Amino acid sequence: MRSGSTEMEPRAASFTSENSVVVISDDEAESTLGNSVIFVECSEESALEEKTPEEVVDDEIAVTFSRKANVLPHARYDCTAHPFVRTEYDVSAPLERNKDVCGQCFCYLCDKLASLCPYWTTPSICHCNAHNKSKYWKAARDTSLAGVLTMFNLDLTEIDANLRQGGNYLLKFMQTLSVQYNSYLAGEQVAREDLYPCMCSCHGQNRKGVGCHKCSYHHTETTTYSYSPLHDMVSEFLTQAEQENPETAAVMFLGVAKELMLQKEPPQVSQSRDPTAMLKTSVVALMERITSDLQTILVLHNFPNNLFRKFIDFFRSLAFPPHCYSFTNRLNVLPWDDLLLTSVLMGQNVTGEQRTKKGKKEILFEALPVVQARVRRMEEEEKYRQLVRYLKAVRCNNSLPFRELKDKVPFYMCKYGAFDCAASCLLSWKSVSCCIACRITPVQFAAYLKMLRTGSVPSGNELQCQGQWIVHQGSLVKNGTLIKIAIQILYANKLLYRNPKCWSILIQTWCSKTILGENGELETFYCAEPAAVFQKNILHLSLGVLDKLKQHIHVKLPNQFFHMSCEAELILAVQAMVQMLLDHDGQQVLCSVLEIVFAFGSNLWALKLLLEGISVNEPLLFAFATAFNRELCDQKMWAQRLWIEQGPLYVSQLVSVFITHQNAVVRSAAFLILNIILENFNQYSWTSYVANYLRNRVLTVSLKLTPEEQHELKNKIAVFQKKA
Known part of the structure; x- marks a missing residue:
């Protein structure tokens, strides 16, 4: 195009040419083509025919x-070629x-070329009468495009x-179902005698035939109904749904729920030992699974609010039969932006109640699945x-x-620090004899002591x-408080109290x-x-x-405990263990004496206190020493690795603790340790140190x-000196 003037104002063009050339106004203020450029559309018969001679429209435009414009695909009612x-x-x-129709007319309902409808x-x-200004045709189009999703x-x-995929899966399943x-409903014809034997007395006579007239009823056929194939089919479909995208799965679950609610049991159905063979019991079990999965999906997935509400409204609209009345309100799941739920999460409501x-x-x-799903999601998002x-x-x-x-x-x-x-919550009694500490396991006990002692946490969400x-930087437990809590947990939880592993954990924690x-x-940490x-x-x-700790009484440690807090708390832990061993339940701990002894690490003066504490009970002391010797023989490799790690001073002091005891059985443990070292003499380079220590500090x-x-x-x- 060209213009006779470079300063022409934009305006609508008129035309009078024989070919009816349409001149479109260039009203775009920021047109990159300039003010003198306009677009034209002509109505030539051939789209490829070009007009090359220059034609003057007015004094300023030529x-x-x-070229004729291409006709784009359009609905039939928008066709300009046919009214x-x-x-x-x-x-x-x-x-x-x-x-x-023209070649580009499409069916409004099918979204296909009209010639293919x-x-x-x-x-x-x-379908040729369909258009977008009719409520009837618009509803028909929605049904045609949405399929079963219209429900x-x-x-x-x-x-x-995702929703359309769920609809496709659901439609195929509904047809098969x-x-x-x-x-x-048609049932299966089987002989009654195959279901249960005839008990008529005539069967005991030595004659052929089907029996007397009285028992002829038992030798006829009857109709049986088994829901098991349907149960298996639905279960398989639900398993498939559980592996799909949340939106796809929600459509599949809700569609199956609707189908199950429409099913009815045939009259005179006999009872069966297999619950899946009965429609009512099977449907209840399937609905439990469906509603549980739906509750979980609605909590874990961020559905749009409209879609979330429509799913719930659809479930509420189902016609629940009497055996499924309990599921009527099962899907009343609160959205995350619910006012009451939000106030609880933000700490504005601590009771979960409001007027x-x-x-x-x-x-x-x-419901429990909803709570579990919310816990899982907040764990994943670390909103502790x-x-x-x-x-x-x-x-x-x-x-x-x-x-x-x-x-x-x-x-x-x-x-969260x-x-x-957390320490207080463990021993918060909701009733006279129940707290969280009463139910924790030995593994959890060890984890809690490790967390509270070191101010650190596992990286995952498992305890x-x-x-x-x-x-983790946070508010740590005050000095003197943790040892009281640890001992109180052992007193409150009988499973932990009788477990030797827990006492070795207690000792090891305060020796670290x-x-x-x-x-x-x-x-390990050494306390002088x-x-x-x-x-x-x-x-x-x-x-x-x-x-006082045994009686769950709040007690404040005396001031002497804060003079040398580490040593004093370790002595308190040892004394608690002595009392446990002297108790009639203490004999159970003797199945793991070696672990308890090694838990002291280099703090062997505390081990000496333990031996002195139980010396008042001669049978207990004898059993303790005997168990130590037995376990030491059975676990020599573990003991030797530990001795190599700890070094000669530890071994020397360990032998000294046992060999200086007044009980002969306890002293025998020291000689057993020396014998094990001699058996593997080449693994140790410090035997001369042990020999000098024993000669100077023990023998003399x-x-x-x-x-x-x-x-x-x-x-x-x-021998130690000679070998060295």
Whole structure:
């Protein structure tokens, strides 16, 4: 195109040419083509025919080139080549010229070329009359495009690929289910005698025949009905749905629920031992699975609000038969933006109760699958503070699994750094004799002690000691509090109290540093042996402290415990273990003595206190020493690895603790240790150190060794020095 003037103002062009050239105004203020450029459309017969001669439209505009526009695909009612007559509802026959089409006319209902529509002029259907200004035809189009999804009252704009996929799966399944259901209603003809034997006396006579007239009824055929094939078919479909996208799965679950609610049991159905063979019991079991999966999906997946509400409304609209009345309100799942739920999660409501405008009390009550799904989602999103608030406020009808979820509240508190609150929560009695500590396992006990002692937490959402641990900055437990809580947990939980593993964990924790090592494990810590007077004083004070802890009485540690807190708390733990061993249940701990001894690490002065404490009971001391010797022989490899790790000073002090004891059986443990070292002498490079330690600090000062023991010890010292 060209212009005779470069400063022409934009305006609508007129035309009078023979070929009816349409000149379109260039009203676009920011046109990149300039003010003098306009678009034209001509109505030539051939789309490829070009007009090359210059044609003057007016004094300022000349058309130098034009071509017929391409006709784009369009609905029949928008066709410019053939007129269309609109009516609200007419399917009897094509109206006037509505059946005439051009090459680009599409069927409004089928979304196909009109020439390919099988119902274009079919009487009583007549798709050629369809248009977008009729409610009838618009509803028909929605049904045609949405298929079975129309049952959910979805707009076409809400239907995405996932929903459509669910609809396709559901439609195929409904067709297959219908065939199987009809087969179930028809039943199967079987002989009564195949179901249960005839008990008539005539069968005992030695004659042939079907029996007398009285028992002829038992030798006829009857109709049986088994719902098991339907149950298996639905179960398989539900399994498939559980593996699909949440939106696809929701459509499949809801569609199956509707089909199950429409099924009826034939009359005179006999009882069966197989619950899946009975329609009512089978449908109830299937609905339990369906509603549980739906509750989980609605919580875990972020459905649009409209779709979320339509799914719930659809479920409520189902006609529940009497055997399924309990499922009527099963899908009343609160959305995440619900006012009551939001107030609980934000900490504005700690009770889960609120008054409505009508004065009624609204309570945050949710089904177990919903609670489990909310816990799972908040765990994945690491919203531990909100999770604690939710578990404290929500109520559930399934007490045991729900209690297991609430028992993790102290763990979640540790996850966001509230270690002091977690410690208190463990021993928070809801009743006279019930607290979370009463139900924790030995593994959980070890994990809690590790978390509260070091201020660190597992990286995952499981309460365990293994795996990666991370240090968490938060409110730590005060000095002197953790040891009281640990001992109270043992007193409250009889399973832990009788478990030797838990006592070795207690000792090991207080013989370890308060900071985790690089590998995330506890590192041993050496407490210097305090003065004998201090030990005696703390042991005396420990008796009163432990007595109050047994009675669940709040007790404040005496001031002497804070002078040398690490040593004093370790002495308190040892005294608690002594009392346990002296108790009649203490004999059970003797099945793992070696682990308890090694739990002390380098703090062998505390081990000496333990042996002195149980010395008042001669049989117990004998059993303790005997068990140690037996386990040491059975687990030599473990002992040797530990001795190589700890070094000569540890081995020397360990031998010294046993060999200086007044009981001969206890002293025998020391000689057993020396014998094991001699058996694997080449693995140790420090035997001379052990020999010198025993000669200077044991042999010359010990008055408790018998002459035979002194002679044996001298021989072993000589061998150690000679080998070195």
